[in-house]
Amino acid sequence: MITQDSHPEYKYPTASLLWSLALPGFGQFYNGQILLGTILLFTELLANILSGLNLSIFETFHGNFKNSHDVMNYQWGMFYPSIWGFSMWQAYNYAIAGNQQIKGKRSKAYLTGFFFGGVVGMNFGIYWHVSFLYSLKLFHFLESPICLGLILGIVCAFLGHWFEKTLHRILLAHRVETAEKGSNFN
Template sequence: MRSSRPYKSPNAAMCWSVVLPGFGQLYNRDYFIGIVLLGLEFLINLKSNLNLVLVNTFNRDLLSAHQSIDYSWGLFYPSLYGFAIWHAYNSAKANNNKLEGKTVERRTYFSGFFLGLVIGMDFGLFWHDGSLIKAITFLDYPVFNGVLFGLLFGFIGNLLDKRVYRKSTKQT
């Protein structure tokens, strides 16, 4: 018997959402949330001038990168981005568990990493003045700083999730 939702690779779903928030959901056939996430991505991208900031960042035009970003909209983007990746991965895992006849777990995967990623990216966008570390000039750029702190906080969040939260839930 064929299922209407065949096996979906969680890693592929995650990678599609890395490319553009909402694509992982479309890959998983979660069309409504995929279209909503795509719409929000375009709205936030447009209102925050993110594409202009990216062009200025890669052209190494620091002043234009700082002047063109609208932080009141730009600080929403990491939350949307992190949620889209997290949801796509966990939705694919839940789909595959249903296909295999397993009960759907209440457990989520990589929650600590994605929560840390969002917090780190917001922190990096907000605090992108490289005055503390003058030797690393790319910390002056909001995009590079957001990615660096996002990954750093993501790995810290993953470590805390594995070491602290998962151990405390197993003991209860």
């Protein structure tokens, strides 16, 4: 984290998130975390090359959904969503924490459910195949691990965010209820 001795400058959390969306590690470079950014960048490159992700994306863009499926190495492909999701989450929250420290405030983690849900959804989408839908021309694109991964990733990201918010409301209501009961005994 940012130390008391350093002179941090304000960072835009959305900018760090978008840099990591473009390529894992770039958001960390934006935030001044050169070592972590380098580790994430090289990990992304390793997972990308060994999974055949770019070739799968290429085949998907050309409408060759079956080829997109065939060129993907799923054992390595399962790493990519985790690297990508962590990079975005960490860059975003690090920028917020640094900005809060400039103001002399404490920070909490944001969008954890969103990014966790996104990673889980992308992993399911990459690995899970809905073979009965392939025969329908309307859903033929779901044969591509890229398309299904992104669709399930987006759906699960919003479900994760909703779950996190709901859980937070339940826990907050429980704390208030417990505090009221405790004050009744005094």
